[in-house]
Amino acid sequence: MSPSSLNSIDFDSTRFDAAIVDLDGTTIDTLGDFAVALNRMLEDLGLATLPRERIELMIGKGSEHLILSALQYVAAADGADAPAALVRAQAQFERGWERYQHHYLAINGQHAAVYPGVVEGLRALRDRGLKLACLTNKPTAFAKPLLAQKGLDGFFERVFGGDAFERKKPDPLPLLKTCEALGTQPARTLMIGDSSNDARAARAAGCPVLLVTYGYNHGEPVRAVDADGFVDSLAELAAPRR
Template sequence: MNARAPLTAVLSRVDAAIIDLDGTLVDTLGDFAAALGGMLRDLGLPPIGAQHIEQMVGKGSEHLLRSVLNHVLALDGKAQAAIKTEALYPAAWASYQRHYLAVNGQYAAVYAGAHEGLQALRGAGLRLACLTNKPTGFAVPLLRAKGLDGYFDHVFGGDAFARKKPDPLPLVKTCEALGTQPARTLMVGDSSNDAQAARAAGCPVVLVTYGYNHGQPVRAVDADGFVDSLAQLGA
């Protein structure tokens, strides 16, 4: 956000913050590329470029795997790709889980300003939760490996609740865990998924400008503000 006053106003009205992980705190595209590359090799399928993966990240592992399989199988036509994707999905899921756990965090980097932003929010007395569509079993060790786990009172992955973002349920449940009202709980994310979930849950939302927004310009998303670095949350 370029105008400091509106951001200050948003922060003055909240008691807690919910922070997304992939594309917001940590650049995990390298991990996704490595794990998906291993999965595709196991299945005897052609590779996929990171530029395509980036547009598929954000709606959970199940959606990511189906999107990748559909992409690499599309040479046979969309109808055939959909049929083959479902046939291959169980083996793809098992392979992906194995490869991702093996590389989790190795090709990922914490975004500049992430530590400073989290420190500022904690210093302001806000309770924090990390809410991601990444499986909890991937999210917790990643946060620990990157030294980010200590900032959060709670960590919830995409398998923690019955539905994932952009459904509002995960935000509503996370607010309950934090003991705060949605209207006084800031959502900080990188995509339309986060913004849609926040709007539906009744949370204010600020988006970072550098993450994964399905290949779409993030500033076109309905949000209460934008920041080029999480460090701006303490400015």
């Protein structure tokens, strides 16, 4: 791998025993699913829908955060100040969460696509003997069917959703628990993600971190994030070392 793409990570498989891979924005482009489910939820609540560009900025911290952020944004757009928008969003959350789950489960994967190079990258990691786990803030009930539908489930020994542990990324707990489940040490477990959430969790857990440049990073430049390396495609992990 060239230093310009992987920076300080020299992808030598002997450095790692496992890799923890994010889902939304890293392996699968799920923005379409988020937009359809969220806007159907808003319609059920009699609220204005949001453009995909706005929804993309809210992705990454779990479905609960996405829903609350959307409800707050709509309330603010209606003229509520920040405290009032939060109160209104919290009052609408329970109904919104129920409707969101209903719609997401109905369309899960229909408006999503595996990113180019993901299959090649996962296959290269597996063929080099690394244990693989998928760790996402998406609820497990959404994540597992999506991976199966897209033919990626066979790559992962374990799949953990945002409800698997007491806390979600960027807290390090999910990474530490995933390392424990894989029987690996954090220092020898590579985190592969697309955002500052993944990088912050990895840094706190003691895992090296590699970020893709094409995912969802809350509207911020991903290359400004503190990470050990960046790739434009996971297929770069399958390229011969130079």
